[in-house]
Structures are given as C-alpha cells and as structure tokens.
Amino acid sequence: MNVRDQSxxxxxxxxxxGVPVPSRLLLGTAGYPxxxxxxxxxKASGASVMTVSLRREAAxxxxxxxxxxxxxxxxxxxxxxxxxxxxxxxxxxxxxMARELFGTDWVKLEVIAxxxxxxxxxxxxxxxxxxxxxxxxxVFPYTTEDLSVAERLQKTGCEVIMPWAAPIGSGRGLANIAxxxxxxxxxxxxxLVIDAGIGAPSHAAxxxxxxxxxxxxxxxxxxxxxxxxxxxAFAKAIEAGRIGCDAGLMPPRDMAVPSTxxxxxxxFDIE
Amino acid sequence: xxxxxxxxxxxxxGRKSETRAQTLAGLLDERELSDAKVATALNGHFVPEAKRxxxxxxxxxxxxxxxxRQGG
Numbered sequence: 001m002n003v004r005d006q007s008x009x010x011x012x013x014x015x016x017x018g019v020p021v022p023s024r025l026l027l028g029t030a031g032y033p034x035x036x037x038x039x040x041x042x043k044a045s046g047a048s049v050m051t052v053s054l055r056r057e058a059a060x061x062x063x064x065x066x067x068x069x070x071x072x073x074x075x076x077x078x079x080x081x082x083x084x085x086x087x088x089x090x091x092x093x094x095x096x097m098a099r100e101l102f103g104t105d106w107v108k109l110e111v112i113a114x115x116x117x118x119x120x121x122x123x124x125x126x127x128x129x130x131x132x133x134x135x136x137x138x139v140f141p142y143t144t145e146d147l148s149v150a151e152r153l154q155k156t157g158c159e160v161i162m163p164w165a166a167p168i169g170s171g172r173g174l175a176n177i178a179x180x181x182x183x184x185x186x187x188x189x190x191x192l193v194i195d196a197g198i199g200a201p202s203h204a205a206x207x208x209x210x211x212x213x214x215x216x217x218x219x220x221x222x223x224x225x226x227x228x229x230x231x232x233a234f235a236k237a238i239e240a241g242r243i244g245c246d247a248g249l250m251p252p253r254d255m256a257v258p259s260t261x262x263x264x265x266x267x268f269d270i271e
Numbered sequence: 272x273x274x275x276x277x278x279x280x281x282x283x284x285g286r287k288s289e290t291r292a293q294t295l296a297g298l299l300d301e302r303e304l305s306d307a308k309v310a311t312a313l314n315g316h317f318v319p320e321a322k323r324x325x326x327x328x329x330x331x332x333x334x335x336x337x338x339x340r341q342g343g
Contacts, residue, residue, distance in 0.1 A: 028343030038341075053342025054310065056284040056335065061307025064338025068308060071339070081342050089315060096317035097310035097337055168343070218343030 014213055016049075016160050016191055017106070017138040019077070023048045024208070025238050026079065026193065027231070028218025035070050037227050042074050045221065045231035050076045051108055053083050054098055079140060081108040086121070088128035095132055107132065108162070108195075108216075109141045118168040118196075122149045126156060133157035142195050145179040147186055154190060161187070162195035162216060165207065169219045171199025174206055184211045201230075201237030208241025209249060279330040296323040298334060309338045 014021045027047040032038035042050060052071060057064060071078060080098035085091035088111060095107040111128055113121035120143050129139045133156050141153050145163040153161055163183060166172035174180060175197065184192060194207040195216040204215045215238055224230035276291040283290075283298070292298040295318055299305050311318045312335040318326050328334065 028341075030341040030343045032341075051342050053340045054337040055340040057304065057307065057309050057338045060302075061304050061309060061338060064340065065308050067341060068339040083342050093312050093315055093317050093335075094337075097312060097335075100317075100319055101308065101310040101337070101339060 021048055024214040024242060025235055026214055026216035027221065030218055031222035032227060039070060039074060041221055041227040041231040044228045046235045048076055049079050051079045051081050053081050054094055078102045078104055079106050079108050082110045084112065085110060086112055088124040091128045092131050095137060105136055106138045107140065109139050120144055126152045129153055129158055130156040145176050145183055147183055150183060150187060160191040160193060162193045164196040165194050165203065166197025168196040170197050171220055172197055173199055173203035181210055201233045204234055205237040205241035208238055209245050211245050281328060281331060282333045284336055293327055294324055295326040295328055298328060299323065304336065309336050311336055
C-alpha cells in the first residue's frame with residue numbers, strides 16, 4: 001500500500017471505542033503551576049480527553065473534590081489512569097475504583113515494571129487488560145513499541161494501544177522510530193496513540209507524520225515556561241503533522257535529485 | 272454504642288490505624304468522609320459504594336480510600 005492509498009483509508013474524525021474525539025491531542029493534568037493555568041492550558045490545547053489519577057485521600061476529601069470540580073468544568077472526557085501500579089491486581093482494583101469515582105469505563109492502563117525507566121510490565125499489562133476488557137472496561141494500555149505485546153493486547157479486546165515514545169517525563173522524543181513505523185504498518189485498524197516521552201511540538205508532529213492517530217502528553221506542557229502557549233504549540237504541531245501525513249509525504253532518497261528541470265540549463269553544451 | 276465496641280488495629284492507606292468501626296461505611300463515617308467523593312478497597316479488592324455499609328472490617332485488614340488527583 002503506498003502513502004496515498006493509506007491516506008484515503010484514514011478516518012477524518014478520530015474515535016475511541018466508538019466515541020468521537022474531536023482533538024488528536026490528549027492532555028495530562030499533573031504538574032501545572034496552578035489550577036488556573038491547568039484550565040487555561042487545557043482550553044488552549046483544544047484537548048477533548050484529559051487524564052486523571054487516584055491517590056490516597058487526605059484532608060477530609062476536599063482536595064479530591066476541588067480537583068474533580070475543575071476537571072468537570074472543562075467539559076472534557078476523563079481518562080483515569082492506573083499510574084504507579086506495579087501488579088495487574090493493583091491496576092485492576094485501581095481501575096474499578098476509578099470507574100466508580102469518575103463514572104467512566106475508560107481506563108489508561110499502566111502496570112509499571114521499573115522505577116527508573118517507568119517502562120511497562122508488559123506481562124502484567126496483558127493480564128490486566130484481559131480481566132478489565134472482560135469486565136466491560138474500554139482499555140487504553142500504556143505499552144512499549146513491541147509488536148508482539150501489541151498483538152496480545154489486541155487479542156484481549158483493546159481497540160486502542162498507546163506505545164511510549166521514550167520514558168515518561170524524559171522529553172526525549174521518538175526513541176525507536178523504526179519500531180513505531182512497523183507497529184503502524186502492522187496494525188492499520190488499531191487506534192495508535194503515542195503516550196509518554198514527547199518533549200517538543202516537533203516530536204508530536206513527527207508522530208503524526210508516521211500515521212499515529214493521536215498523541216498523549218503531560219510534562220512537556222505542564223513544565224513549559226509558558227504552559228498555555230506550549231499547549232497551543234502542540235495543538236498546531238499535531239494538526240500540521242496529521243495534515244502532512246494525509247497529504248502524502250515524499251519518500252526519502254539517498255542521493256540528491258534536482259528539483260529544477262535539467263533540460264534547457266544555460267551554459268550547458270549538449271555536444 | 273460505638274464507644275462500647277473494642278478497638279481494632281488495621282492499616283488505612285498504608286498506615287497503622289485503630290478504629291471502633293465494624294464496617295467500611297463506619298470507618299468512613301469515623302473519618303468524616305461519608306459525604307466525600309472517594310472510592311474504597313478492602314484487602315486489595317474494590318468495594319463499591321453500595322456495599323460499604325455491609326462490608327465488615329476486622330483486625331489486620333488493609334483499607335484503601337482514594338480520591339481524584341492530577342495525573343498524566
């Protein structure tokens with residue numbers, strides 16, 4: 001299939017589990033300088049899905065309620081995560097608590113294997129995805145770019161898969177472009193979202209140029225000097241990358257090819 | 272009535288704790304969380320809101336009480 005054929009088959013409006021999602025930027029809610037800046041950045045990003053978490057209650061329920069009120073006022077769809085969970089069992093219980101608390105069966109499933117790299121425990125991930133899907137959850141698994149893991153996640157019923165670009169919070173960008181390309185080529189019908197490791201708008205644009213359906217990020221916006229403008233920058237980069245992909249990128253070549261026609265070049269002796 | 276109950280030791284949100292409550296709902300009440308928007312788990316298993324009143328807690332149990340927070 002060539003690039004143009006691919007573009008013709010792509011959905012114009014993104015949907016996850018049958019739910020239309022107008023924006024291809026999914027935004028996290030952690031680490032902003034203030035709730036007001038979080039709200040402004042969310043608006044500037046145009047994001048229609050935002051991630052949230054669950055933490056042990058302190059302060060008599062006030063902190064959680066205040067945060068919930070802010071998120072609800074944004075009118076976005078909530079995607080709760082199971083961040084920090086190290087076993088399938090913990091992630092499953094956290095997902096169940098999130099479903100009740102946020103009133104959604106969507107869950108960003110994280111099972112973490114290692115504290116330094118925050119890379120997914122793919123074995124626990126597949127196990128938890130199987131249990132949660134059977135229980136009616138719409139699972140968004142945070143995984144590596146490994147193709148065999150994606151295949152197993154798809155078999156559990158995941159319609160969306162979220163490979164990392166690089167470790168969470170690292171801002172390194174797409175660390176394994178070849179693997180991300182083959183994942184896209186191998187799963188044309190899966191919704192593929194780059195999750196984690198994006199540091200700059202150009203990284204997000206690149207992910208979209210590779211044909212990814214969306215990008216999920218947090219730190220790159222929350223920790224920017226001006227989170228609101230950075231949110232806007234990411235929104236534009238993602239849109240540009242998407243249009244670029246749809247328009248059909250030229251294939252790269254090893255050698256130079258003149259863009260100006262050679263025929264009729266002045267001062268060029270034919271004989 | 273509540274004060275007549277013996278205290279039990281259990282772990283709430285990772286910390287050793289004492290309570291006279293006999294149910295999960297009673298524990299939340301004791302902590303003034305009855306009206307708070309929280310979710311609960313007992314010994315690693317989710318307990319829905321509707322079952323808190325009938326879910327008994329005992330010595331050595333581990334309870335998680337969580338609420339909404341920022342996340343990525």
